[in-house]
Each structure stands twice: as C-alpha cells, then as structure tokens.
Amino acid sequence: MSRIVVIIPAYNEENGVAQVVKGVRKAVPTADIVVINDGSQDRTAEEARRAGARILNHPYNMGYGAALQTGYKFALENGYHYLAQIDADGQHDPECISDLLAPLLDGSADIVIGSRFLIDNGYRAPFAKRVGMLMFGALASRIVGYHITDPTSGFQALNRLAFCYCAQDCYPTDFADADVLIMLHRAGLRIREVAVRMYPSLNQRSRYLNMYSIFTPAYYLFKMCLLMFVTLLRRERVAREVILE
C-alpha cells in the first residue's frame, strides 16, 4: 500500500492549524500528518499536536521553503511514496487533496499544483499579486510549454521522485515560485495543474504565506526576473540521476 504524508508548514498559526489538521485527517484518513513548526512564538506546535499531527520543530524561523524542504527530507527518510503540502492558514480545502493525489497515483504527473484559477470559484487576489502571477505564470508557461495558471500556489502534491529532487540544496528557502517550476521542468519532472477551492486566509495577520506583503512589488519583480534568468542559465541535472546517486 502506498504511504502518503501530508506536510503543513506553520508559523504562528495557533488559530488555524488545528482545524486544518482535523480537516486533513478527515479527508485523507490513511495519510500521516506532519506539521513543520517554523520557529513559531505562539502555541502552534501544541495546537497541532493536540489535533493529532506529528510535529517537526525548527530551532528558529527558517522560511517557508526551508519548512517545506524539512518535510521533503522527512518524507524521504521515512519511505513515503507520495506527499501533499497544504498551508496552515486554512486557505486550502483539505477535501481537494485526493484530487491532487490522483494524477500522481495513476502515474501521469510527478508534481500536481492546486490552481485556484482553473475554475472560477470567486477568489480574487490583490492587484499586485494578480499582476505578478499573470506575468510570471505566462512567462513560465511559455518556457515549460504548457499553461500554468497559479505558479505561487502552495497547495501541491509530489511523488517520491519529485520530493527527492526538492530535498536537494537547489530548492529555495524562501518562496517557491515560477522559477522553481521551470527548474523542476528542466529536471525532467512532469508538472500538472488541477482545479482546487481556496478560501481567504483564516489568519488575517499571516505574513508567512503571503509573499506579496513581505516584499515590495518592485523587489518581487527584480527577484523574479533575476531568478528566472539565472534558472535558465543553469544546467539542471536530471532528477532521476540525482536520485540514483
């Protein structure tokens, strides 16, 4: 039987994390649930533990990407076959995890991204975010050769090959964006999008998952242009070769 793990990176999410953990448990009862507590100052770890999740405590705040990568490394070491990641702020609907896992289970994709834009579900992103997603989504779509509507979505599922690759040092420690999708595509991994439901964040003060509120649009623009440019200049090693080593 395939072993599935659901990882939930969390930073100061004491209000929402328990609800998310319970939702995941209900939606995928066979999966192990791991909350990566990224140096929270509140009771995130306790709340998640009470809700029945296994906790990985970062010694200090290391960033969203690093928290995800800790989850990948954990999944790698513990022999999981499939991994789903979901945000702790209640934005993502745990019921959609099975939709994300389906293309992995039938072997048609290595990475599945939950997109909020494939169907009109009433979600309206802030202006700066919308412009960024449209621009870099279009650019990434052109490079990878198929349409990507939601490159910044943290609601994803990966098979073992994909999370083995993401456990390498090439994975960014802050926010995975369109540049990472290009990197993964060039490493020979098959990416697919499926439609998911998304809600406004439960934690309105959440600064962890909303990169657009941390970076000014100008810095984000600069960072993404530079990252996409250097990603194209790099020679990515094919994922299968990395895993075989």
Place this chain on the structure above:
Amino acid sequence: MITDQGIVMSPRQQAFALIASVALLILIIELVRRRKLREEYSWLWILTGLVILVLSVWYGALLFITKLIGAVTPVSTLFMFGILFLVVTNIYYSIKISTLTTQVKNLAQRLTILDSYVREMRNCEDTNTKGSPMKDKSNGGDEVPNLMQCRDDNQSLKV
C-alpha cells in the same frame, strides 16, 4: 614630490607604507597564531600585506603598473587596487556566507528531524515501561499522542 620622472614617493610616505604593511602582516600572523583567524581566511590579507610591502620598497613596479593600466598617478593606482581588493574580499565573504547559510539550514533541518525521532523514542520507552503516555516537559507538559504507534520494525526510525 614632483620630479622629471613624475610623482615620486617621498621617504616619509615610503616609510609609512612599509610600516603599515609590516604591521598588517604581523597582525595577521598573530591572529592566525592565536587561532582567532582561520588559515583559509588569512591568505587574502597576507597577500595584501605583501603587495603593499613590495610596492612600497620597489617603487619602479608601482610606476610600471600605473603605466600599464593607464592611470595618471601612482596614487590612483594604489586607490584603485585598494578598492578592487575590498570588492574581491566582499564577494569572497558573500560566497562564504552563502555556503554557511546552506550548511546551517541543512544542520537545522537534520536537527529538527532527529529531534522528532528522539521524542518519539522517548514516548515509546515511556509507554512501554510505565504503560502511560509521557508528559512532554519541553512543551509545557502537554500530552503527546504516540502517532507512529511505536513500530517494532523501526521503519520510521531510520536515524
């Protein structure tokens, strides 16, 4: 001092440059001796000290370099190389910091995962010996559910 050869270093300037370079070299060697500075970081500074030393005693070399790079005065050559050196050292340290950041991140992630195994093993031991779930003292005494069910085959405890 201006002569028919151009601007020349006065003996006072030469003495100052000589003292400064020798002092820098002594300082670097002393720091390495006291293990305050690692050998791998010292080579760049020793190189700088030696270059200043050579240029201060061998003025012809400085004039030659000035002519070679098309600078107007030897002083501007010195300034340019000084700034160039600072830029190179900064890039060198940025590379070192980037490497260290990755290494610290990897260590912290390793620590995180190992820490979870230790907690799990303690829970298992406690459940096996006392027959009751352990109170996790590091988290304010909350009850810790034994999620991995203390597997006998230790599949999940590949430490």
